[in-house]
Amino acid sequence: MPVRTNTIAILLAAxxxxxxxIGSAGAQDxxxxxxxxxxxxxxxxxxxxxxxxxxxxxxxxxLIFAYTPVEDPAVYAKAWDGFIKHMEQVTGKKVVFFPVxxxxxxxxxxxxxxxxxxGFNTGSNPIAVNCAGFVPFAIMGTKDGQFGYExxxxxPADSPIRTPADLKGKKVAFTSPTSNSGFKAPSAILKADxxxxxxxxxxxxxxxxxxxxxxxxxxxxxxxxxxxxEVMFRMFERKVVDRAKIRxxxxxxxxxxxxxxxxxxxxPALVDKIKQAFLSxxxxxxxxxxxxxxxxxxxxxxxxxxxxxxxxxxxxxxxxYTCK
Numbered sequence: 001m002p003v004r005t006n007t008i009a010i011l012l013a014a015x016x017x018x019x020x021x022i023g024s025a026g027a028q029d030x031x032x033x034x035x036x037x038x039x040x041x042x043x044x045x046x047x048x049x050x051x052x053x054x055x056x057x058x059x060x061x062x063l064i065f066a067y068t069p070v071e072d073p074a075v076y077a078k079a080w081d082g083f084i085k086h087m088e089q090v091t092g093k094k095v096v097f098f099p100v101x102x103x104x105x106x107x108x109x110x111x112x113x114x115x116x117x118x119g120f121n122t123g124s125n126p127i128a129v130n131c132a133g134f135v136p137f138a139i140m141g142t143k144d145g146q147f148g149y150e151x152x153x154x155x156p157a158d159s160p161i162r163t164p165a166d167l168k169g170k171k172v173a174f175t176s177p178t179s180n181s182g183f184k185a186p187s188a189i190l191k192a193d194x195x196x197x198x199x200x201x202x203x204x205x206x207x208x209x210x211x212x213x214x215x216x217x218x219x220x221x222x223x224x225x226x227x228x229x230e231v232m233f234r235m236f237e238r239k240v241v242d243r244a245k246i247r248x249x250x251x252x253x254x255x256x257x258x259x260x261x262x263x264x265x266x267x268p269a270l271v272d273k274i275k276q277a278f279l280s281x282x283x284x285x286x287x288x289x290x291x292x293x294x295x296x297x298x299x300x301x302x303x304x305x306x307x308x309x310x311x312x313x314x315x316x317x318x319x320x321y322t323c324k
Contacts, residue, residue, distance in 0.1 A: 034130045036323045039264065046304045048133040048264035050271075059267040060116060063091065063274075066098040066106055068121040068258050069209065073099030075238075079291040083281055087117075090277040091270065102208075103178045107132050110263055111323075117274060119258040122149075122228075123180030125307055126314060131323035136259035138278045139306070140292055141299035149230035149257045151181035151189075153250040156220050164194045164250050170223035171203045173213045179228075180310055182210060185252060186226035188316040211235055218245040230257060230294075237293065256306045260298065 030040040039048035051057055065084065067076050077097050087095045098115060100106040103124045109115035111132035120128045120136070128134035141147030155161045161170065167190070175182025183206075190196040198204040205222065207213040213225035214232050218241045229251070236243045262274050278298040283289045289296060314321075 034321045036131050036133075039133050045302075047129055047135045050268060051265050056265060057267045058113070058116075058263070058265050059270050060093070062094045062096060063087070063116045064096050064098050064109075064114065065117040066100045066109065066115055067119045068124070069100045069102055069106065073101070076291070079287045082286050083277075083288055086281050087274070087277040090280065091273045093270075103127075103176055107134075107178075110134055113263070113265075115263065116266060117260075117262050119260045121179060121258055122255055122307075122310060123182070123184050124178045125256075125259045125303070126311055127178055127321060129303055130321035133264035134261055135264050136261035136303050136307075137275060137300060138260040138298040139256060139301045140258070140295035140297075142294070142296055145299060147257060147295075147299055147301075148254040149181070149228050150254055151185045151226060151250075151252040152229045152232070152248045153186060153224055153226050154214070154217050154232070154246050154248050155224045156217055157245050157247045159223065159247065161224060161249060164190060164196065166249075167194075167196060167224055168201050171205060172198075173205050173207045173216055173222040173225035175207055175210055175213055175227070177206075179210075180255060180313065181228040181252075182213070182226060184310075184317050184319065185255070185313050188313050189250075189252065192316070211240065214241055214246070218242065224249070228257075234291065234293075253309075255309065256301065259301065259303070259307070 030042070032039055032041050033046060035041055035048055041047065042049055065087070067080060077099060080097055084095045084097055098109070100109065103121065106115065106118060106120065107124060107128050110118060110128060118134065120134060125134070125136060129136070139147050153164055161167065174186070177183050187198065196202060207216055207225070210227045210231040213222070213227050214235055216222045217225045235241050260278060262271055266274070279300070281298060283296045
């Protein structure tokens with residue numbers, strides 16, 4: 001018996017409704033919080049889950065590793081060389097050090113699939129997590145479990161500036177808008193504790209990197225600068241800048257430093273080997289130990305717990321993790 005037209009219409013409508021229900025259920029099955037729409041967070045740990053479809057997992061023959069671009073990439077390529085060789089042994093894959101020039105370039109490289117393992121600086125971590133599917137799991141620290149650094153506001157040693165309140169009318173250097181200690185934390189602190197806002201009370205400039213800010217203050221190019229003190233201390237150790245030319249007028253609470261992790265879509269078996277490479281690296285006598293003198297190991301960390309203070313600073317600054 002032929003099917004009537006109105007019956008066909010009813011069947012089509014039912015199919016459309018069913019498809020819509022399936023789509024809705026799929027969306028509900030993929031909670032993501034602040035994560036970009038490309039990612040899911042079903043376990044609620046605030047980082048992207050590995051793809052549920054095995055076909056979407058990646059297991060490259062060559063792994064690309066990048067260290068946050070806070071200082072001269074050439075210096076750090078040498079410092080990381082021994083670690084790179086160790087990771088090659090543990091993973092059984094070739095590992096290449098990729099010297100990134102900016103936080104934005106590093107985030108985009110992971111978002112586009114060109115970067116597999118990375119260290120993202122403190123302020124860039126939440127953006128990398130939410131926009132690039134970065135999963136941080138380790139941080140440099142000490143055997144007693146200590147890690148982190150402080151933001152300091154520095155001035156030339158002979159400057160008349162004594163406290164942050166004296167920055168009114170001055171030129172203050174920041175590093176980049178994504179940096180925690182180089183912009184977000186000092187902006188929130190200057191506003192909340194000293195009622196100072198950029199462009200209204202002082203002139204902000206962006207140096208691009210912490211080392212540029214430190215050198216700029218030492219050379220009196222800037223009246224003051226907000227920097228990560230761990231970077232400044234390493235510059236003192238390497239004699240890049242004379243410690244006697246700089247004076248600190250403010251020191252913050254301790255923040256987590258560079259977080260190390262991987263792209264969310266790497267094969268879980270490969271992820272296990274990457275974690276093993278970090279946590280088993282022998283620091284004694286290594287170039288990393290020579291460069292990072294106060295640290296002697298990689299410690300496991302949690303983005304949800306250890307970056308909570310950074311997310312609060314972002315909220316105070318009105319930062320939204322919107323992805324372009």
